[in-house]
Amino acid sequence: MATVSSVQPETLRTLPSDAARQIQWGFADRYDLQLLVQSTRAIARGPVARLVASGGRNSHEWTPEKALLLEAFDGAGITAVFVEPEEGGLFGGPKNLALALVAFELAWVDGGAATASLAGCLALAPIHERGTPEQQRRYMKLAAPGQPGEDRKPWRGAFCLTEPIPYVGVDTGMLNGKVRIVEWKPGQEPVLQVEKRGRFITNIGFANFITAAVDSDDERIKGSCIVILEEGDSGVFDRGTPTKKMVHQLSSTGDPIFNLRIPASRIVGGYEVKEGVIIPRYNHSEVIEAVFRRTRVTVGVMTAAKLLSSVEPIIRYQRTRFRGAETATPGSVRFELGLQAREDALHRLVDVWATGEASASLAFAAARVFDELDPLEKEMEKLYAERGVTGGKAKMKLLREASDQAVKLIELPARDARKVALHSDLLVRFAALDSLADVLCPAAKLWNTGWGAQMMREAVSLMGGYGITEDCPGFLGNKWMDAQLEATYEGPEAVQRRQLSVTMTNPVFLAQFRGWIGEMRGIAAEYPGTGGCALATAMTMWYWTLHHLQRSKDADGSKLYQSARQGVTFPLADALCWLVAARSQILDVLRLRQQGAADASLAEGLAGLVKFMTDLCHVQSSRASGEVDRICTELVFGYNRHPSWDEAGARSCWHQDELDEIEGLIPGFNAYAFDVVQSDGSHPQKAGPCVKCDEAQPFFMLRTKLALCHTGSRLAKDRAAEAISKIMIPEALDYPA
Ligand SMILES: Cc1cc2nc3c(=O)[nH]c(=O)nc-3n(C[C@H](O)[C@H](O)[C@H](O)COP(=O)(O)OP(=O)(O)OC[C@H]3O[C@@H](n4cnc5c(N)ncnc54)[C@H](O)[C@@H]3O)c2cc1C
Numbered sequence: 001m002a003t004v005s006s007v008q009p010e011t012l013r014t015l016p017s018d019a020a021r022q023i024q025w026g027f028a029d030r031y032d033l034q035l036l037v038q039s040t041r042a043i044a045r046g047p048v049a050r051l052v053a054s055g056g057r058n059s060h061e062w063t064p065e066k067a068l069l070l071e072a073f074d075g076a077g078i079t080a081v082f083v084e085p086e087e088g089g090l091f092g093g094p095k096n097l098a099l100a101l102v103a104f105e106l107a108w109v110d111g112g113a114a115t116a117s118l119a120g121c122l123a124l125a126p127i128h129e130r131g132t133p134e135q136q137r138r139y140m141k142l143a144a145p146g147q148p149g150e151d152r153k154p155w156r157g158a159f160c161l162t163e164p165i166p167y168v169g170v171d172t173g174m175l176n177g178k179v180r181i182v183e184w185k186p187g188q189e190p191v192l193q194v195e196k197r198g199r200f201i202t203n204i205g206f207a208n209f210i211t212a213a214v215d216s217d218d219e220r221i222k223g224s225c226i227v228i229l230e231e232g233d234s235g236v237f238d239r240g241t242p243t244k245k246m247v248h249q250l251s252s253t254g255d256p257i258f259n260l261r262i263p264a265s266r267i268v269g270g271y272e273v274k275e276g277v278i279i280p281r282y283n284h285s286e287v288i289e290a291v292f293r294r295t296r297v298t299v300g301v302m303t304a305a306k307l308l309s310s311v312e313p314i315i316r317y318q319r320t321r322f323r324g325a326e327t328a329t330p331g332s333v334r335f336e337l338g339l340q341a342r343e344d345a346l347h348r349l350v351d352v353w354a355t356g357e358a359s360a361s362l363a364f365a366a367a368r369v370f371d372e373l374d375p376l377e378k379e380m381e382k383l384y385a386e387r388g389v390t391g392g393k394a395k396m397k398l399l400r401e402a403s404d405q406a407v408k409l410i411e412l413p414a415r416d417a418r419k420v421a422l423h424s425d426l427l428v429r430f431a432a433l434d435s436l437a438d439v440l441c442p443a444a445k446l447w448n449t450g451w452g453a454q455m456m457r458e459a460v461s462l463m464g465g466y467g468i469t470e471d472c473p474g475f476l477g478n479k480w481m482d483a484q485l486e487a488t489y490e491g492p493e494a495v496q497r498r499q500l501s502v503t504m505t506n507p508v509f510l511a512q513f514r515g516w517i518g519e520m521r522g523i524a525a526e527y528p529g530t531g532g533c534a535l536a537t538a539m540t541m542w543y544w545t546l547h548h549l550q551r552s553k554d555a556d557g558s559k560l561y562q563s564a565r566q567g568v569t570f571p572l573a574d575a576l577c578w579l580v581a582a583r584s585q586i587l588d589v590l591r592l593r594q595q596g597a598a599d600a601s602l603a604e605g606l607a608g609l610v611k612f613m614t615d616l617c618h619v620q621s622s623r624a625s626g627e628v629d630r631i632c633t634e635l636v637f638g639y640n641r642h643p644s645w646d647e648a649g650a651r652s653c654w655h656q657d658e659l660d661e662i663e664g665l666i667p668g669f670n671a672y673a674f675d676v677v678q679s680d681g682s683h684p685q686k687a688g689p690c691v692k693c694d695e696a697q698p699f700f701m702l703r704t705k706l707a708l709c710h711t712g713s714r715l716a717k718d719r720a721a722e723a724i725s726k727i728m729i730p731e732a733l734d735y736p737a
Pocket residue numbers: 119158159160161162168169170171199200201202203245248253485488489490491492493494495566
């Protein structure tokens with residue numbers, strides 16, 4: 001039974017507290033993660049902030065001051081997050097949310113510091129995901145910080161995929177790095193020679209080991225693989241010159257050269273020998289696929305942190321902008337509100353804040369999905385072993401069957417008892433969650449960093465000239481530039497769009513997506529101010545458009561939805577990102593509303609906070625719906641050829657003599673006709689007769705509906721703006737400028 005919202009007419013009192021964030025981002029029940037957040041924050045707002053403030057970013061070199069940050073990370077437990085307790089790590093179980101929170105806290109102050117920490121995990125990730133048990137034991141132990149009383153420095157790693165032009169970049173298949181056998185004594189392990197040059201490799205200034213992608217240069221090695229290189233290996237381990245980057249200067253980046261001899265046991269995941277040929281268990285693509293699908297989420301988190309971190313400095317700047325001037329006396333609007341007396345300044349800040357909320361919600365949702373997926377993947381490996389399912393094809397067959405089953409179950413009505421299998425049947429559960437992860441990860445990377453970089457520019461602009469100075473509180477100018485790197489590394493936008501254009505058409509994902517439409521309407525029914533209804537209509541429009549494009553051809557008869565047609569698939573992927581981000585934001589605010597009341601520390605300001613957050617959802621949903629509308633309209637109509645005033649075009653028009661005849665029978669008919677061709681052949685002065693597109697009628701209806709769904713969104717923005725003008729903020733930022 002629907003109930004009317006019971007939120008009090010309260011307003012936002014303070015910036016969201018940790019308790020609120022813990023509920024929103026799903027770690028209210030994880031005391032270990034809450035402690036990790038606190039210890040990471042102390043490093044971020046302490047040593048990291050001080051280093052940035054004292055000009056640490058002004059050098060490309062890896063300096064002793066920057067190196068001290070690594071020790072600070074060790075001391076705070078950050079380095080230990082990725083490793084298991086038995087290897088010296090902090091806690092067991094999946095680490096995606098934990099790493100996302102670390103990234104969030106560090107990137108709140110400096111993206112480079114966050115990257116320096118995360119790049120170590122990226123180096124370990126191939127070993128973690130696909131390494132042999134021996135490799136995992138060795139490198140995880142080495143990478144863990146020393147235990148009390150242990151005189152040992154943790155090993156740092158770098159992940160080396162990208163190569164000097166013209167080789168690996170976006171196209172990760174164009175490998176120039178080579179591996180060949182230089183010694184293979186009977187009964188002994190083969191010795192390999194690895195030649196690899198890297199480009200833009202993070203952590204290279206200090207890494208003790210490297211996970212590097214290489215291709216076979218020897219007919220006795222099949223295909224490509226990832227190998228582990230160590231600093232002490234015999235041969236060339238040249239860290240190269242530091243990259244003169246304009247971003248993330250607190251991390252070390254350079255173009256290394258390796259020419260090293262290593263035992264074959266360093267092939268990640270191991271190998272088998274068949275007829276004298278080494279066959280790596282995983283080729284390099286299989287390894288990086290498993291790695292990036294997790295690590296890209298944390299990159300998306302970083303840009304979200306930047307946007308949210310900009311809110312407080314902007315409010316402070318706006319409020320105090322005119323203080324000290326003769327005309328701005330205490331109590332006057334100019335003194336109290338400063339720039340916040342201006343609607344545009346507030347509205348733009350609302351947009352920045354709403355984007356930050358949506359992107360954080362999306363990235364943390366993705367991290368949580370991977371935390372759920374990790375143990376399932378392990379169970380799946382066991383299941384394959386139990387059933388004797390080996391080889392890619394057999395696994396694919398099993399998963400296809402599970403996917404069909406998952407689609408059927410997802411589409412059952414909510415109360416159908418058979419639906420329980422969605423949670424209890426391993427295969428089905430895996431298929432559903434995997435398809436979701438396949439969308440959420442690239443969406444978080446693509447939208448958060450790409451759109452986030454655009455919105456960081458907005459944030460910077462709100463600080464006026466100050467925004468682009470080194471003195472800007474919150475280092476907003478740095479963050480703007482840094483956001484562009486986040487959009488680029490671990491695969492730039494094209495890579496994420498390419499992936500989404502495939503994963504978003506997975507029937508299992510689409511079945512869940514259809515469910516989201518009802519879910520959003522349900523939420524909107526209970527809590528009308530979220531914008532959920534508009535989002536549901538926009539989702540329907542996106543779904544209709546995908547279906548339409550998959551069946552349609554352009555004016556020249558070429559198929560529209562196909563991988564080569566990036567002009568079709570990529571924008572549709574962008575549109576989906578807006579939807580998943582806004583949905584995640586709504587779900588997080590709903591959780592805050594539902595669980596917040598049980599938290600005594602939140603109780604007092606909860607109503608105002610939820611009201612404000614709900615208004616931000618409405619603003620964001622409206623914006624997202626508008627983007628979907630724009631993109632879909634262009635795609636649905638843009639590939640048709642506009643009629644012209646030629647013979648074919650004229651055939652679809654009224655002719656004046658016809659009209660005159662009808663006018664005799666139906667007086668006034670003339671008034672309804674447009675695109676009329678006169679008896680001398682003349683016609684209205686425009687590009688051609690107006691387009692008729694009968695098969696798009698449902699689309700027109702959706703557009704009209706969507707336009708009406710924007711109702712109230714600007715009122716929500718006004719309310720959010722007013723709330724921001726009244727919010728209390730601390731006297732000063734808690735980290736230096
Ligand atoms: C500071 C920094 C740190 C880095 N750290 C690491 C690291 O630790 N390890 C590592 O291996 N790499 C690292 N990189 C490399 C980074 O991952 C690559 O720069 C990135 O993947 C893009 O490759 P590229 O520069 O060769 O761009 P390109 O491949 O040349 O792409 C250029 C442009 O063309 C577009 N494009 C390319 N191919 C396509 C396509 N098929 N379809 C459509 N558009 C396309 C791209 O989207 C992009 O806009 C780092 C880079 C930087 C700058």
